[in-house]
Amino acid sequence: MPVISTPYDFHEEQLYVDLRPMFGQPLFLKCEGFNFAGSIKLKAAVEMVQSAEQEGLLTEDSVIVESSSGNLGVALSMIAASKGYRFLCVTDSRCNLTTRLMMEALGSEVRAISQEGHPQGPLGARLEYVRALCASDDRYVWLSQYTNPGNWRAHYRRTAPAVARRFPALDVLFVGAGTTGTLMGCARFFREWHRPVRIVALDAVGSVSFGGRPGRRMIPGLGMSIRPPLLDESFVDEVVRVEEADTVRACHLMARKGFLFGGSTGTVVSGATRWLAEHDAHDLTAVALAPDLGERYLNTVYQPSWLHAQYGEDVLEDAGTPAADGLTQGLAVGS
Known part of the structure; x- marks a missing residue:
């Protein structure tokens, strides 16, 4: 044990x-759900956070931000709480209530973005919001699970x-x-x-x-x-x-x-x-x-x-x- x-x-x-x-x-x-984050997303979250730390992207003033429909958000919430980072999860109306409550219980902030009229639906609306947020304040560090090679490298x-x-x-x-x-x-x-x-x-x-x-x-x-x-x-x-x-x-x-x-x-x-x-x-x-x-x-x-x-x-x-x-x-x- x-x-x-x-x-x-x-x-x-x-x-x-x-x-x-x-x-x-x-x-x-x-x-793959038997860990403290409850999903396979823990592996990618760990890999991406550790890579950001090694590259010097994360400091004590950083706020990790990520677009997630749920499971990655919980994994990052858990890691952020453990390491002492702030974490903001940008999600949408499809995020399960239980998932949102779990992230908030771990000390994260959750913002659900309206996707009405966005040509790329909920995900497009979330990504647009994250980009604008990062442009407004350099304390925000976007791990970008959609483009980050650490996402696939964890499973390799x-x-x-x-x-x-x-x-x-x-x-x-x-x-x-x-x-x-x-x-x-x-x-x-x-x-x-x-x-x-x-x-x-x-x-x-x-x-x-x-x-x-x-x-x-x-x-x-x-x-x-x-x-x-x-x-x-x-x-x-x-x-x-x-x-x-x-x-x-x-x-x-x-x-x-x-x-x-x-x-x-x-x-x-x-x-x-x-x-x-x-x-x-x-x-x-x-x-x-x-x-x-x-x-x-x-x-x-x-x-x-x-x-x-x-x-x-x-x-x-x-x-x-x-x-x-x-x-x-x-x-x-x-x-």
Whole structure:
């Protein structure tokens, strides 16, 4: 049992859930939410803050500022509290109430920006606000998770090697795409590995990360309203796009078996099980990354009144059985 003095020193790297009993497909889910920040974003947050310190960008007067829909904001709040920095999270109306309260409990300031009429939606409005803020006062230090190489480097150094050690015969890795930091770090590592690994990205319908029409997205985490600056599609073999209703069904099916995961994880699992079913992949060694846990989604993904208002009264009608077909209707696959 480790003994730690700072909260970012602990991250469980070896926990996997075998999803075959639930979904009938050979899929191991790497659980990345067991740390004091509650998500995989802790790795990128640590890497980016440490890099900024090494480059002399952070001083005792600095205020770290970042645009985040939630999980990175919590991770940076925790690190800032531990290191004695001030932190300002710029978010929007999709940020879960629990997430906002967690950041504020850790001593951070949270500003939710209105995106009405902005051509690039909530993210565009947030980025515009952050740029203006930094231009107004040089005490603000923007880590910029969307462009910062520390975002992908954290997963090249930690996440992918951990998967490789546990599954030396890995055939396919499923990674959710938001800023694409996790995706790019893992893809770069496995491109250099001793055996070929198929990299499948999971994206939300309505995201424009890999092209396509922008659309409404109510569950924060995966997907972007602009093309991710970190993305290099040459490292990605396939893209699976997931409807939010399918994200919800996957979350609820796992919850019925006692596993309470977050919305980003539901998207990854829904898309991965669909891909495996379509490829008759019973002999493959497949791993998916679960970015988060479910407590921050109790008033959205796990709240019936919210679900019915967003997706209709029958959104959960297929979530009580383990049949993969019932979870993945309306899912589109592209490359």
